[in-house]
Amino acid sequence: MTTDPEASGTDLHVHSTFSDGQHSPAAVMALAADAGLTAVALTDHDTTGGFGAAAAAASELGLRFIPGVEISSHCDGRDIHLLAWFVDPDHAGLRNALARLAGARERRLQAMLKALSLAGAPVQETAVREESDGHVPGRPHVAAALVAAGHATSVQSAFDRWIGQGRPGFVALERIPAGEAIALVRAAGGVAGLAHPGLAHAGRSLPALVQSGLAAVECDHPGHDPGQRRRWREAAQRLGLVATSGSDFHGSSLRHGFIGSESLDGATMAALEACRP
Numbered sequence: 091m092t093t094d095p096e097a098s099g100t101d102l103h104v105h106s107t108f109s110d111g112q113h114s115p116a117a118v119m120a121l122a123a124d125a126g127l128t129a130v131a132l133t134d135h136d137t138t139g140g141f142g143a144a145a146a147a148a149s150e151l152g153l154r155f156i157p158g159v160e161i162s163s164h165c166d167g168r169d170i171h172l173l174a175w176f177v178d179p180d181h182a183g184l185r186n187a188l189a190r191l192a193g194a195r196e197r198r199l200q201a202m203l204k205a206l207s208l209a210g211a212p213v214q215e216t217a218v219r220e221e222s223d224g225h226v227p228g229r230p231h232v233a234a235a236l237v238a239a240g241h242a243t244s245v246q247s248a249f250d251r252w253i254g255q256g257r258p259g260f261v262a263l264e265r266i267p268a269g270e271a272i273a274l275v276r277a278a279g280g281v282a283g284l285a286h287p288g289l290a291h292a293g294r295s296l297p298a299l300v301q302s303g304l305a306a307v308e309c310d311h312p313g314h315d316p317g318q319r320r321r322w323r324e325a326a327q328r329l330g331l332v333a334t335s336g337s338d339f340h341g342s343s344l345r346h347g348f349i350g351s352e353s354l355d356g357a358t359m360a361a362l363e364a365c366r367p
């Protein structure tokens with residue numbers, strides 16, 4: 091179920107231009123169909139804005155669209171990403187929470203621009219907004235603007251030098267407590283999973299998250315080595331969680347996997363759907 095060049099099944103973790111991906115929701119669906127997937131979840135950071143376009147494109151392509159979102163969250167003092175699938179985007183509580191996070195991203199952008207200017211790497215807000223193509227700007231867009239302004243030679247070096255954790259332009263993002271986020275996902279008819287736990291060093295938090303209603307854990311992720319995949323699968327089995335897979339696709343030339351590089355089979359998908367409240 092991992093890194094199969096002839097992808098089939100479901101990719102439960104992909105991004106579009108509505109957060110920090112390179113391709114529009116419709117283009118992402120077309121790439122998913124080309125990769126031979128049968129179903130795909132759009133899981134943009136803290137927004138469900140891409141659902142309409144993605145669902146329309148998927149239906150034309152004969153692809154199953156799963157409405158998802160990746161929620162910026164925290165637990166035990168650590169930043170974690172929660173994946174939510176099957177959510178109703180019109181649920182008032184979820185909408186309010188996502189609006190709160192969008193506000194937090196805007197505030198962070200202003201703070202980053204100020205910090206970068208003080209550090210001697212000024213970038214124009216309009217340049218960042220151009221990079222984000224009308225959507226809520228995130229760090230990759232600031233990084234791209236830093237490159238365009240000549241303060242870095244690549245997006246990666248912009249993170250390493252200016253805006254990665256501990257660097258002069260870094261500003262932490264306000265996040266939603268994980269227990270609250272999981273409750274909201276369930277109230278909105280969805281199923282919550284922990285994204286890339288190996289990258290978040292989230293092992294200690296898992297029992298508390300399960301207590302809050304977490305149903306799945308992303309074991310297969312391009313950033314996990316074989317040992318991590320095995321250990322997370324063991325943890326999933328021990329805690330009664332569905333072991334999911336996701337490419338965390340952001341674009342053809344960006345980090346993480348290509349769409350469909352991680353996918354799950356029909357039986358696992360059925361187990362996940364059985365967790366819907």
Ligand SMILES: [Zn+2]
Nearest residue numbers: 160171285286
């Ligand atoms: Zn993530």
Ligand SMILES: [Zn+2]
Nearest residue numbers: 103105160338
């Ligand atoms: Zn992601």
